[in-house]
Amino acid sequence: MSETSTVLLTRASREHLDALERIETASFITDRISRRSFRRFIDQDIGDFQVLLSDGEVVGYYIVLYRQATQLARLYSLAVAPEHRRRGFGTKLLDAAENDADERHCLFMRLEVKTDNFVAQAMYHKAGYYDMEIRAEYYEDDSDALVLQKLLPSFELPEGSNGTQRLVPYRTQTTDFTCGPASLLMAMAYFDIPSNDAHYEELEIWREATTIFMTSGHGGCGPHGLARAALKRGMQVTLHVSVDGPLLLDSVRNNDKKQVMARIQEYDIASLKEAGVPIVVGDYTVSQLIADLNNGKLVVALISTYVFDESKAPHWVLICAADDNYVYINDPDQDTFPWQSAANRQYLPIPIATFRRAFGFGRRKQKAALVLEKSDNAPINQYNDA
Ligand SMILES: CC(C)(COP(=O)(O)OP(=O)(O)OC[C@H]1O[C@@H](n2cnc3c(N)ncnc32)[C@H](O)[C@@H]1OP(=O)(O)O)[C@@H](O)C(=O)NCCC(=O)NCCS
Numbered sequence: 365m366s367e368t369s370t371v372l373l374t375r376a377s378r379e380h381l382d383a384l385e386r387i388e389t390a391s392f393i394t395d396r397i398s399r400r401s402f403r404r405f406i407d408q409d410i411g412d413f414q415v416l417l418s419d420g421e422v423v424g425y426y427i428v429l430y431r432q433a434t435q436l437a438r439l440y441s442l443a444v445a446p447e448h449r450r451r452g453f454g455t456k457l458l459d460a461a462e463n464d465a466d467e468r469h470c471l472f473m474r475l476e477v478k479t480d481n482f483v484a485q486a487m488y489h490k491a492g493y494y495d496m497e498i499r500a501e502y503y504e505d506d507s508d509a510l511v512l513q514k515l516l517p518s519f520e521l522p523e524g525s526n527g528t529q530r531l532v533p534y535r536t537q538t539t540d541f542t543c544g545p546a547s548l549l550m551a552m553a554y555f556d557i558p559s560n561d562a563h564y565e566e567l568e569i570w571r572e573a574t575t576i577f578m579t580s581g582h583g584g585c586g587p588h589g590l591a592r593a594a595l596k597r598g599m600q601v602t603l604h605v606s607v608d609g610p611l612l613l614d615s616v617r618n619n620d621k622k623q624v625m626a627r628i629q630e631y632d633i634a635s636l637k638e639a640g641v642p643i644v645v646g647d648y649t650v651s652q653l654i655a656d657l658n659n660g661k662l663v664v665a666l667i668s669t670y671v672f673d674e675s676k677a678p679h680w681v682l683i684c685a686a687d688d689n690y691v692y693i694n695d696p697d698q699d700t701f702p703w704q705s706a707a708n709r710q711y712l713p714i715p716i717a718t719f720r721r722a723f724g725f726g727r728r729k730q731k732a733a734l735v736l737e738k739s740d741n742a743p744i745n746q747y748n749d750a
Contacts, residue, residue, distance in 0.1 A: 383422035437465035544585030546696035
């Protein structure tokens with residue numbers, strides 16, 4: 365690229381058809397987009413179709429398609445003319461395609477590429493795409509496709525935080541019943557409350573906060589028990605629950621088990637009251653949640669993962685931040701979004717509308733959220749002064 369060359373992106377139009385056809389023929393051996401198809405994408409204004417011009421010459425293009433009612437964008441095609449490759453144009457096109465999809469509030473960009481197209485794969489991997497699966501005999505010549513995907517929205521530190529704000533550290537729960545304790549441990553790490561042995565403490569918090577029974581297997585943690593565990597570890601807690609009294613009993617059929625669950629939660633409620641912990645009964649709204657987060661608090665919330673993975677288990681996650689479109693959660697469970705890396709489960713963006721559906725558990729959509737902040741008189745280390 366010469367110093368003076370001008371590079372700009374513009375919407376594809378009929379005047380670009382000759383160049384597009386040339387780039388397509390030079391770039392792909394099978395599954396080429398025909399001139400007719402290019403024209404249809406242009407005339408019917410389908411998806412986002414942009415060409416990159418360098419000194420007025422078309423040097424590449426991309427097409428992103430969207431499906432209604434999914435938050436998935438599909439990079440249908442992207443190519444750079446052979447004589448203009450390795451000058452950053454491919455990356456420029458990919459960045460622009462992702463911006464388009466992000467503006468439409470898509471969560472993911474997905475694409476297929478031939479398994480032997482290592483050049484394109486190198487570009488996508490470098491841009492943060494991860495391999496999802498191989499689709500056998502996907503192309504016209506029966507070759508296989510590698511499906512790649514990237515999570516698009518990323519949490520941006522608010523303006524004015526001048527880099528001093530720290531992200532909430534991430535940890536994966538080590539058992540399938542310790543999502544609550546793992547969420548609390550992340551909050552503790554953020555508030556600089558030390559833990560002698562976080563591995564042990566995850567189980568210790570569970571012993572303090574478990575409802576004993578639940579749908580199947582070991583019981584998870586209840587909101588009141590978790591609030592007590594947070595208080596004990598030097599956090600100031602406000603507990604928001606949609607129901608006065610014990611929660612999560614609906615998921616258990618056996619009456620004896622219900623009674624045990626109720627007894628333990630009633631004791632927890634009495635202890636919280638004695639300690640002066642506010643228990644707010646009512647609907648904890650998304651606007652309250654956003655206000656709390658903006659005031660530097662963290663929120664451990666009970667969600668149903670049904671909207672994500674169709675499993676009906678109650679699940680605790682740590683909500684770290686929110687903006688106009690997303691709440692960002694640290695999800696301690698690596699099974700909720702199995703295709704995500706640990707880095708992607710930190711500040712995982714959940715569209716606000718999706719969060720509204722996920723927040724709450726069971727037929728009666730019982731809600732529970734612990735709003736946490738560091739208490740002024742937090743012990744430096746609870747183990748040292750025990
Ligand atoms: C893939 C393609 C779009 C890359 O375009 P480009 O303008 O050369 O890409 P860039 O210059 O921005 O390079 C981006 C990265 O891709 C990788 N890459 C590009 N060409 C490469 C090559 N020949 N060998 C190894 N890696 C290569 C590198 O990681 C590069 O980053 P770097 O230059 O910092 O090392 C281009 O090769 C192309 O059009 N190929 C044919 C069509 C195609 O395969 N499309 C994708 C399928 S959907």
